[in-house]
Amino acid sequence: MLVGDASQCLVLELWKSFGWETDVLHEIIVVADAHTPQEVINALSVLPKVVLEHFSEPFNFSKKCNVGSWRASGDIILFLNDDMLAQSTGWVGQIQAQFADPLVGGVGGLLLTPEGLVQCAGHGNAPRPHIYGVGKDPKDPALQAQLMTTRETGGLSGACFALRRTDYIEVGGMCEELPSSYNDVDLGFKLKELGKKLMYVPSIQFVHYESISRDPTVGEEETALIWRRWGRFFEHDPFIL
Amino acid sequence: MPTSPEEMRLVDIAIGLQAELTEANFQREKVQLANMELHNELQDLSDRLRIAEKASETSIQLMEKLLQDISMRNTEISTIHNSRTWRIGSLVLAPVRWVKRSKR
Numbered sequence: 001m002l003v004g005d006a007s008q009c010l011v012l013e014l015w016k017s018f019g020w021e022t023d024v025l026h027e028i029i030v031v032a033d034a035h036t037p038q039e040v041i042n043a044l045s046v047l048p049k050v051v052l053e054h055f056s057e058p059f060n061f062s063k064k065c066n067v068g069s070w071r072a073s074g075d076i077i078l079f080l081n082d083d084m085l086a087q088s089t090g091w092v093g094q095i096q097a098q099f100a101d102p103l104v105g106g107v108g109g110l111l112l113t114p115e116g117l118v119q120c121a122g123h124g125n126a127p128r129p130h131i132y133g134v135g136k137d138p139k140d141p142a143l144q145a146q147l148m149t150t151r152e153t154g155g156l157s158g159a160c161f162a163l164r165r166t167d168y169i170e171v172g173g174m175c176e177e178l179p180s181s182y183n184d185v186d187l188g189f190k191l192k193e194l195g196k197k198l199m200y201v202p203s204i205q206f207v208h209y210e211s212i213s214r215d216p217t218v219g220e221e222e223t224a225l226i227w228r229r230w231g232r233f234f235e236h237d238p239f240i241l
Numbered sequence: 242m243p244t245s246p247e248e249m250r251l252v253d254i255a256i257g258l259q260a261e262l263t264e265a266n267f268q269r270e271k272v273q274l275a276n277m278e279l280h281n282e283l284q285d286l287s288d289r290l291r292i293a294e295k296a297s298e299t300s301i302q303l304m305e306k307l308l309q310d311i312s313m314r315n316t317e318i319s320t321i322h323n324s325r326t327w328r329i330g331s332l333v334l335a336p337v338r339w340v341k342r343s344k345r
Contacts, residue, residue, distance in 0.1 A: 172253025
C-alpha cells in the first residue's frame, strides 16, 4: 500500500523499482490525494495490480493508511511511503518469512538516504522515541550487530511497516489523532500490547527521500499524546545496546 | 473485531484510553514510590535530629550539674578559708614555710 503525496510522481518511480517483486504482490493500493495530477492518476490506473483509492480530506497519514487498509484483501499489508525506492530484491518473500512466526506482529527494513547512509534502522525508545541509526554508515564493522542483523526492535518506521491485516484491524489501525508523527510508534506499541514483537530486517532495503513530500514538523499535541499513552516505555529500551 | 472504518477508529480510541489509564496509574505509582522514599528519608532525618536534640539536652544537663558542683565546691572552699581551723593552720605552718624558703 503506497501512502503519500503522489503529486511529485515519486509513486511511479517506486512502482518501477519493485521490478519482479510486483509479480508476487497481491495488489498495490495507492491512496492518492485530491491534488494528485490527473496524468499521474492516468499513469497509475493502467499499471498492473494497482488499485487506486482517492483521498480528498486534509493530510492525515494515519487516516490515509486506514482508508487504504479497508481496500486491502491480502493477509499481510505493507505500508510504504511514496518517497521511496526499492533497493533490494526478494523483500516480499523476506517479509512473508518473518510472519511464519505467529509472535511476529510487525516487520520493517533498512531505510537509506540517497547517499547510502542510514535514514532509519528501526526505532529506539529511550529517552524518547526516535529513529535509530540516522546518518550512520551501514558498512561500519562496529555497527553490524545493530544495523545489519535481523533483530527485534522497539519500533518501526511507518514509511515501511508490514503487518497482518487482522492485527491491524484488531488494534484499531493507525491513530487518526496522530496525523503526521508518532503514528508508527503508537501502532508498534499497540501490536506489542497484543503480545507481538517487531522485527527489523536489514536485508529489506529502500532508499527513502524523507519528507520530500510533506512537512517534517512534529506537532506538540502529537508528542503529548504519545507520552500520555506510552511514556512508561520511554525510560528504557531493551533492544538498543 | 471492527467491521467498518468507524468501528476501527473507535477501537483505537478505546485502546488509546486504556493505554492512557495504564500510563496514569504507572506515573501515580512512581510518584507514590518517590513520596514513600522521601517520607522515609524525612523520617530518618527527623530521628537523627531527635537524637542530636537529646544529646544536646543531656550535655546541657551535665554542664548545669558541673556548674552546680563547682559552685558547691567554691562555697565549701570559701567556708574552709573563712574557718578558724584554716587561720590557725596557716599561723602554725608559717614558720615551716619560712624555714623552707630560707633553705633554698
